[in-house]
Amino acid sequence: MEKEMKPIGIKDVAKTAGVSISTVSHVLNGTKPVSDSLRKRVMDAVEELHYEVNMVAKGLKSGRTHNIAVVVNSLTSIFFPPLLQSIQGDADRLGYTVTVFATGGELNKEQELIQMLKSLWIDGIILSSCADTADPANVSYLEELTDLKINGHPIPLICIESELNTRLDAVIVDDVDGIFTAFNHLYDIGRRHIAYIAAPFAYNTGKLRKEGYLASLKKYNLPFNSRLILEGDYTPVSGYECMKTILASGEMIDGLIAGNDQMAIGAMRAAMDKGLKIPEDIAVIGYDDNFPASLIQMSSINIPKEEMGKMALELLMRRIENPNASRMLIRLNGDLVVRNSTVAGTKSTWDLENW
Amino acid sequence: MEKEMKPIGIKDVAKTAGVSISTVSHVLNGTKPVSDSLRKRVMDAVEELHYEVNMVAKGLKSGRTHNIAVVVNSLTSIFFPPLLQSIQGDADRLGYTVTVFATGGELNKEQELIQMLKSLWIDGIILSSCADTADPANVSYLEELTDLKINGHPIPLICIESELNTRLDAVIVDDVDGIFTAFNHLYDIGRRHIAYIAAPFAYNTGKLRKEGYLASLKKYNLPFNSRLILEGDYTPVSGYECMKTILASGEMIDGLIAGNDQMAIGAMRAAMDKGLKIPEDIAVIGYDDNFPASLIQMSSINIPKEEMGKMALELLMRRIENPNASRMLIRLNGDLVVRNSTVAGTKSTWDLENW
DNA sequence: TTGAAAGCGCTAACAC
C-alpha cells in the first residue's frame, strides 16, 4: 500500500500541515493550547501521513521510556507466569511495556542483569531476587539495589516474593503465617506427627517457611524432631527423595507439609510408591497452589500471584510518580485450599482459568 | 556510595580522559583503531566514572534498539512459558532484550499491539497470531503484517505456531503428522473406534489437526462418524463436556485423541466420572505434552517448544542481518510420548526440568 | 497562540 521509504517524523507532519514542529508536538501531547484550526490541520496531516511517534526519541528527550523490567528466576517455573501475566496486563493498560529477564536463580546472573539494565533506561524494575540477605557477601549488592541509579537519577525498584531489606518497597507473602495455616489444617484433621520438607534455607522465603513450621510445633506443644524436617530444593525429585528418607528413617508420620507444591507432589509419589494411602496414612499439603495442585487434587496454600503482580506494579507506578514516597511493604496472606490429599472425598474442582 | 546526580555521558568520559568524544565512541565500539595509550585513558575514565552507555540514545542514532517483541496469546497458558524462556535466554546471550505482550486470543488486541509496536522501534517481532487466515476480513491485516514497516523500513516478523501465509518466515509444527502419530499409536494398541475432541477450527492449527484426524481415518479405512468429532475450545472444561456428549451419544469408543492436553485431561475426568477405566476402556492421548501430562501420566504428542523458540529467534536474527533473505519455513515434528493413559503400567517418569 | 532553536547522548562522516 504505502510506499514511502523515509521515516516520517514530526517535521514531515509540520511541513504538510504548514505549521512549526513545536506546534505539532504541542497538539500531540496537549502540552500547550493550540487553536482549533491548527490542531485540525495537524491531526489531518498525522492521518494522511500515518505518522507514529518515535518512543525512542521521546525517551531520549524526556528520560522516560515507559518500559519496565521484570526480573525473575525463571519464566517457566510455574509460579511466575501468572505473576508476569498480571503485571504485563496492567502495564499494558497504563501504557507501559514489560521487558522480561530470567536469572535462573543465579546471583551472578542477577547482578549482571541489574548492571545491564542501567544502560537501558527503563523506568523501573520489579525484582524477585535470589540473593541471600543473610550472607555478608551480599551487603554491598543489596546496598546498591537500595540506591539504584541510572545515569544519576534513582530508578524505582520493587521487590517481590522476598523482602530484601527495610528500605525497598516490596510485595511479599506472609510465609510464616502460610505454613502455620497449613499446619493448623493438618492439626485440625487430627494429625500430630507432621514432617516438613523445606524450601531451601538460602532463600528468605525458605527461612520464613521453616520458621512457620517451628512456630507451629511450639504453638501446639509438639516435640521438635530434626529427622522430620528435611531441606529440599524446590524440585519434585527433591520432594521425592526427602520423603523416601523420612519414610526410611523409621519415624512414623501422619502429616506432611512441603515448602512448595512441586516437592509436595514428589513426596506424594514417594509415599504412594511405598503403598501408603493419602490422606488416610499421610495427609499431604503443598504450598503456592499452582494449578497442577488442583489437577492432582492436592491441598495447598494458595498464594495470590495475580494480586502480587498487580500490587507490585501499583507500587512501582506510585514510586515513579513520587520517588520520595515513604517505603511501602505489602504482605499478602495465603489461603488454605482443601483437596483430597488431606481430606478424602473433597468435592473436586479444577482451576480452569490459568491455563 | 557514589553521589553524582548528573547523568554521566560519553562527553564526561571524553573530558576526564582528555580526548574527544568521537575517540571515546570509537574505543567503546571498536569502530576505528585507536592508539593504545588513548584507549587506556578512555577505559580508565570509563571505570572511574562508572560510565554506562545509553542504549536509548544509541538506538535513536543507529535505528537499532536491540529489543525484540514477543506477542503471544497468554503468558500463563502452559504452552508459552517454555517458548518464551527459550527465546529470552537466547536473546539475552545475543545482547537482545525481550518485551512481551499478550493478546488474550483477541484479534483486536493483537492488531492494536502491532500498531503500537510501530512506535517502539523494536528490531523485530515474534508473533503467535490468533488471526483466522481463512477469514476474508483478515486479508488486509495479513497483508500489513507481511509488509510491516516501522518508520519506513521493514521490520522483521517471524510467525510461530501458525503459518500465516507463504511469504512470512515461520516456525510451525506439523500438526497433521502430529495427530496422525497419535492416531497411529491408538491403532497400534488395537483401538478402532477413535473419537477426536478438536482444537478450535478457527485457528489454523485447529484446522490442521482435524485434517490429521480425517487423514488417519482414511489411511486405516475406518468410517467417518460425525458424532465422534467434537470441537472444544482448548480448555479442560470443554474437553470434559465434549467427552460427556460423546459418552451420552451411545457411540462406543475405545480411543480418544484431544487437540491439546488440557482437553484431554478434561476428557479423562469425564470418562472416569462415568466409571470407565483408562486405558482399558478408553485409551486417551493428548497433544502438546505440557508438563501436567507427565504429572498425571497421560500419553501425548510432544511439541518441541524450546526448539520452536530457539528457531524463531534464529530466523529473526537471520532476517535482521539480511532483510532480503529468502523466505524460510521451519516445520517441526512432534514425538509420541507413551504413558499410562494409553498403555497401562508404563514406567512413569516426570518431566522435571520445566517447573 | 505560534515558532525558532537548543539540546537529550550518541554515531559517523569528514577534516586534520
Place this chain on the structure above:
DNA sequence: GTGTTAGCGCTTTCAA
C-alpha cells in the same frame, strides 16, 4: 590516529 561537527526525532524554553 584524532578531533570537529552535523544530525537521529523529539520536547521545551524563550521570543515574537
